Amino acid sequence: MRLSRLFGETLREAPADAEFISHQLLVRAGYIRQLGAGIFSYLPLARRVMDKIENIMREEMNAIGGQELTMPVVHPAEIWKETGRWYQIGSEMGRMKDSTGRDMVLAMTHEEVVTDLVRDIIHSYRQLPALIYHIQTKWRDEPRSRGGLIRVREFTMKDSYSLDRDWEGLDKQYWAHYQAYFNIFNRCDLPTIAVESDVGMMGGKQAHEFMYLTPIGEDTLVLCDACGYTANRQVATFRKPEPEPEEPKPLEKVPTPDTKTIEDLANFLGIPQSKTAKAVFMVATITEGQEDVQKFVFAVVRGDMDLNETKLANAVKAKELRPAHEEEIKAIGAEPGYGSPIGIKRENVIVVVDDLVTKSPNLVAGANEEGYHYLNVNYGRDFTADIVADIVAAADGYACPECGAPLRTVRGVEVGNIFKLGTRYSAAMGALFQDKDGTRKPVIMGSYGIGVGRLMASVVEEHHDDYGIIWPITIAPYQVHIVALKGGYDVAEQLYQALQDAGVETLFDDRTEPSPGEKFNDADLIGIPLRLTVGGRSLKKGGVELKRRAEKDIALVPVDEVVARVQQEIEVMTEAIMAKVRGDAT
RNA sequence: CGGGGAGUAGCGCAGUUCGGUAGCGCGCUUGGUUUGGGUCCAAGAGGUCGUCGGUUCGAAUCCGGCCUCCCCGACCA
Structure with a gap:
């Protein structure tokens, strides 16, 4: 290619709105142009990089038995209604009507389409296992895109879907992907680690995310340098300290003026934050049968720890979780800043208590009255929970769940993920096959994705200097x-x-x-x-x-x-x- | 959705406080010059100042509505 004829030009200065290095360099070097928030054109240079990346993906997918196909970008809403995601997913889904007024969906992923194909084509265990994939446009109307190509609304993704007759088969394809993904990232010369992750809106059983570690990353990861434990902070567990046993002392209400935060409270009383209990008020949207209901969620964690909203959402099976408004908090008889589950209204309220709180004796907790706290609050005697679960976020220095060594947190960009879906989609949509014994069973599925543009941008983040990009030869x-x-x-x-x-x-x-x-x-x-x-x-x-x-x-x-x-x-x-x-x- | 910032030529910006009819650098065009790390000189082209409305003799500038983009947070395969 002659540079004199190349469509695109280099810029001396980066556009003012480009913050990330990858964004600045890709624009300055003439690879991409922005059309709208999270919407980009990929110029000929970028197209060639993406072709290379996509071909690496094809080779690695084909090597584990994948077959490439192409599925549509626009879907009739019916299939999304069949799996319920039409109702579960909010504004992130692009919806429109066709000229006859039918609801249509812009593809944000392709489980529904795959499952529709599977129920059409797969009849017998003889046709399994199978692995299909495509590389195609997705639309996810993120409430906030940012960072150039790191987080966009329209993007190209390689997504593959494994089809198996049993769980052993899924396991095999899952771990085949696990290795294939490392091969893909390594061939792009991008260092990554795999971390355990939340299954999120995909549902399913097990999931890993592939993370490129960088301070600009949007995800927080928890690592153990001693044993290699890695997890997204959303799901990371840790070994909780064993509280000193104490005889329960009598409950006592004390004035604690101007102690709305745990820090103020601990300072005022001269006690460590670990001797306090903290109330966090959320409102969850929970699907009960066909309809969504709003429930007040009263979460209690120890004062020295932070709530992990993903864990809490999973504990109450919430579809959505948001902070409660002040009126909602007062309506159940709690007082913001001085809240505790003691003496609140319990109807339509789910009290979730972290498992460590149940073992911590004589805590200080709010009295649900402005300026007052209770001393010597004990779980079981003074309050109870609807759910006891681990709902605390792992943090720097906490003990590794595997080996007890101190954990470390780092930031990462999620460049790929793999999910064991199981039968969630096949069961919902009736994608059944006849097994050897003559019974009809839902196909067991997995889904696996890598964003092409995000991968390209991550490589630029990793490989550049003050003068520009330094592409890996591959x-x-x-x-x-x-x-x-x-x-x-x-x-x-x-x-x-x-x-x-x-x-x-x-x-x-x-x-x-x-x-x-x-x-x-x-x-x-x-x-x-x-x-x-x-x-x-x-x-x-x-x-x-x-x-x-x-x-x-x-x-x-x-x-x-x-x-x-x-x-x-x-x-x-x-x-x-x-x-x-x-x-x-x- | 909450908080903050910004929309003036392709890019980066000044001008807005205090209203008087738009400017700088880069880039682009033409001519010359130069030729191993963003030469130099000259002459040009290019902007309904995001948009709609209001105030005014007169609005980039003042007032109001709307749109868009960026950042932080919420959110998030």
């Missing part, structure tokens, strides 16, 4: 970038031709107007892994200059050896990445 839009300078244009033309004939993907900066400095800067910005500088100066010295984008060294290569030398460099760089892939695969 997904670079071109393999070599020829910079032609004065006195070298004819030779550059010949090399461009020769490299293309040899099958080397070449970007040729044939522009005559820009100064050498501009051309070098553009080359650095665009980030092609190899650069060939062809100019009168080096030709006089006997060749052209070959430089890796990632390194400073420049090699002088005789013109007639350039093609072979470039091919060799590509091979070496590719091999370096593939060695990592194989290393992680063992």
Whole structure:
């Protein structure tokens, strides 16, 4: 490709609204343009990177038995009503009507379509297992997109779906994906870790997220350096400290003016925060039968710990969970800032108590009266719970659930995820097969996704310097970038031709107007892994200059050896990445 | 949805306080110059100042509504 003809241009300055490095560089280097919030065009350079990424995905999916197909972006709402997600999912789902007034859905994922295909096509256990996938557009109307390509509303995803007759089969395909995903990320030279995760709106049994660790990440992960335990903070557990046993003391109401926070309270009474109980008021939307009902959720955790809303939502099987308004809190007889489950109204209220609170004696808790707390509150004697569960968020320094060593929290970007769905969709939609014994059973499913654009942006976050992007050879839009300078244009033309004939993907900066400095800067910005500088100066010295984008060294290569030398460099760089892939695969 | 910020030429910005009919740098076009890390000179093109309405002799500027984008939070395969 001749740079003079390339559709797209480099910018000296990044748009003011680009905050993340990947966003700035991808815009400045001419890869992407924004159309609206979370909606982007992908220019020819980005298209080529995405093609490379998608082909890596295809190879890894095909290697574990995947078959590629294409499913539609627009779905009749009926199938989403069949699984209930039409009702469960809120504004994140794109809905519209066709010209006859029928409800339609913009694809946010494809379980429903897959399941519809399965009930159409799969009849017998002989057709299982199977694995199908496609790479296609998704629309998720995120309340807030951000960070360039890190979180968008319209995006391309590789999503695959495993179909099995039994749970062993699902397990096998699940772990095959687990390894295939590491292969994909490693081939893109993106370091990732897998963490246990919440099943969220997908439902199902088990899930992992693949995380690229970076401070700009939106997810908080909990890691144990000692034993390797990893989990998304949403589901991370930890070993709770065993409270000192004490004889229960009599309940006592004391004035505690201006102690609306746990910190104030602990300071006022001169006790550690671990000797207090904290009330958190939420309102949950819970599906009961066909309808959604709102329930007040009264959560109690120890004062020194934070509520984990995902755990709480799972404990009460909530579809939605939001903080309660002050009027709602007062309506049940509680007082914000001085709340406790003692003496509140219990109808339509779910009291959820963290399991550690039930074992902690003589806590200080609110008296549901402005300016007063109770001393020596004990679970069982003074209050009870509808649900006792672990509802506390893991934090830095807490004990690892596996080995007890201190946990560490880090931020990460979720670049992929895998889910054991089980029969949630097949049962709901009647996707049954006849097993060997003649019985009809729902197909056991898994679903697996990787966002292409987010992966591309993550690679830029990981591989760049002050001057621009540094693409890994495996997904670079071109393999070599020829910079032609004065006195070298004819030779550059010949090399461009020769490299293309040899099958080397070449970007040729044939522009005559820009100064050498501009051309070098553009080359650095665009980030092609190899650069060939062809100019009168080096030709006089006997060749052209070959430089890796990632390194400073420049090699002088005789013109007639350039093609072979470039091919060799590509091979070496590719091999370096593939060695990592194989290393992680063992 | 709550909080904050911003919409002026392709990009980055000034001008708004105190109303007088729009400017700078980069980019773009043309000519010259220069040619190994964003040369220099000159001449140009390009903007209904997000939008609708109001106040006024006169609005980028004051007032009101709306739209859009960004950041933080809520939310989130």
